[in-house]
Structure formats: C-alpha cells, structure tokens
Amino acid sequence: MKSIAFVAAALLAVADMTSSATTKVVAAEADLASSTNAAKGVEQPATAPKPSAVSTHGCYKSSGELVLNTTLTYNTDAECAQNLCWKKLNLPVGGTSNGDQCWCGEKYPPKSDLVDDKYCNIGCSGYDLFACGGFDGETVYWTIYNSGMSLIVKTSEDTNKSASESGSSSSTTSSPTATSTESSGETIIVTQSAVATNVTPAAKSTNTAGIAAGVVVGVVVLAALVGGAWFYIRRRRNKDIEEEHRRNAAVNAFTGKPPGSSGGMSILDARLDPVMAQRRMSDGSIADNQDYSRRILRVTNA
Secondary structure, eight states, X not given: OHHHHHHHHHHHHHHHHHHHHHHHHHHHHHHHHXXXXXXXXXXXXXXXXXXXXXXXXXXXXXXXXXXXXXXXXXOOHIIIIIIXXXXXXXXXXXXXXXXXXXXXXXXXXXXXXXXXXXXXXXXXXXXXTBBOOEEOSSOEEEEEEEOSSOSOOOBOOOXXXXXXXHHHHHHOTTSOOEEEEEETXXXXXXXXXXXXXTXXXXXXXHHHHHHHHHHHHHHHHHHHHHHHHHHXXXXXXXXXHHHHHHHHHHHHHHHTOOOOTTSSOOOOOGGGOHHHHTSOSSTTSOOTTSOOSSOOOOOOOO
C-alpha cells in the first residue's frame, strides 16, 4: 500500500511540472507573437532634454542646418545622436532619416518645419520599432534628437520669415527690426525702438557730463603744455643772460677795469692798430732813432 501511494504522489508531481512548463511555453509564444505584431517605425514622443541622455525632439520636414554624416547598418537614436554626433563630432544635435542615415549639427531645424509624429514612419535599421525619419511619397522627414551634450540648443532661423522681415524692413525704413533669442524654450523679442526708448534722462546727463569733463581736461592739458613751453623759453633766456654776465665779469677781473655803461667793455689789441704801431707806448720810453753811446748830462732835483 505504501509503495502504491508513493507512486501516485510521484505521478502527481510529474503532472504539475508538465503543466507548468506548458504554461510557460504558451506565454513565451504569446509574447513573441505580440512583439512580432507590434507596430514598427513609430515616432517616439518629444521629451525635454536630459544630461548625457538621448531625447527625441520631434519630426521635421527639413534637416535645417544638419549635415548628413554617414549611413549606419544598425542605426538607432543612441548610435547616431550620442555615439557619433556627440562623442565623435562634439555636436549637440542628431537626426535620422531613411532608416539608416545619420545627420549631425549644432542647431535644431526651424520650428516652422515641425510636423506631426505620424509622418516619421520608417523603422530604424538597428531597431525597427522606433522611427528614423519618414517618407510620404513626396516629402522626406527627419527624426531630430538632443544628444545629451547640451540642454540649451539654438534653433535655425526660418528662411521664409527672415526673407519677409528683410523685405518689410527695406521697404519701410522707420519699422524696427526684431531679434529673437531662445533660452529654455522661451523666445524673447527685442526691437530697436524698445532699446531706444529705454534711454533715460540720467543716461543723457551722464553722457553730457562726460563730454564736458573731457573738454575741461583737454583745455587743462593744453594750458599746461603752453605754460611749460613759456617757462622753458624764459629760463633759457635768463640762463643766457647770466652766462653773458659771468663772461663779462671774468673779462673785467682780468683787465682790472670797470665795465662800461653798456655793461661790458670792448678790448682791442693795440698791436693790431697800424697808427699805434708807429707810436711809442709812453713818453718815457727810449726812442730807437737816437744815439745813446755818448754820455748825457742829466739834471735832477736835489
């Protein structure tokens, strides 16, 4: 009896294991069938950029300023945007098209080229459940990504809008031009008229005071230069006069005669005068034409 009970228990255990294995196989087949029947080439919804992570930016009908870099056999959002555009080319924006094309650049395409996600319908060559661009028979579409390199990325200018703005500004000279700047998803428009209006009276008075100060400084510098030149000339003239006085004083000290009324004296060498050369220097000098060999009677006062 015990042996029969043991055999029955063993048979029940084997039956339970068989039914469990059959259930797992059926579940696996169901999962495989569901994955096989899943929609392919589906555009992922646009999400906010995250650091060091690829995020879908949207489906566009143009590539903007992106440039085709290569075609990848196993193209995915991470393979194109992160591994190629960011890590190899140091570019913040990636884009896929035709399933296997990888595009890279620095700016998103213009906002006017953003279309519904349904137009990006071609599966990626590396993972066909996600869309890598699209084609509707006439237009080619691009799936654009943020590679995770930078959270703040600029957007390309709208060519049609820029042309219309330039045409209107050229036809009407008084119309202010506008400059748009994107930061964290917001657009700030600054016009020339607004900038001109923001000039306050305090700023104008500051400019006037600055100009006046510059004029005063210029006048002071010019006066200083003129005064310096005048003092230099005067000192030079005084120095020349003092030098002349010292020279005259030295001459007077050498000759032993006082200076004339003119403050100096004219010294002439008598030997250069032909009249003085024929005259005796004094009345007591000996005449050269007399004979002094005979004795001469001299009369003296006793």
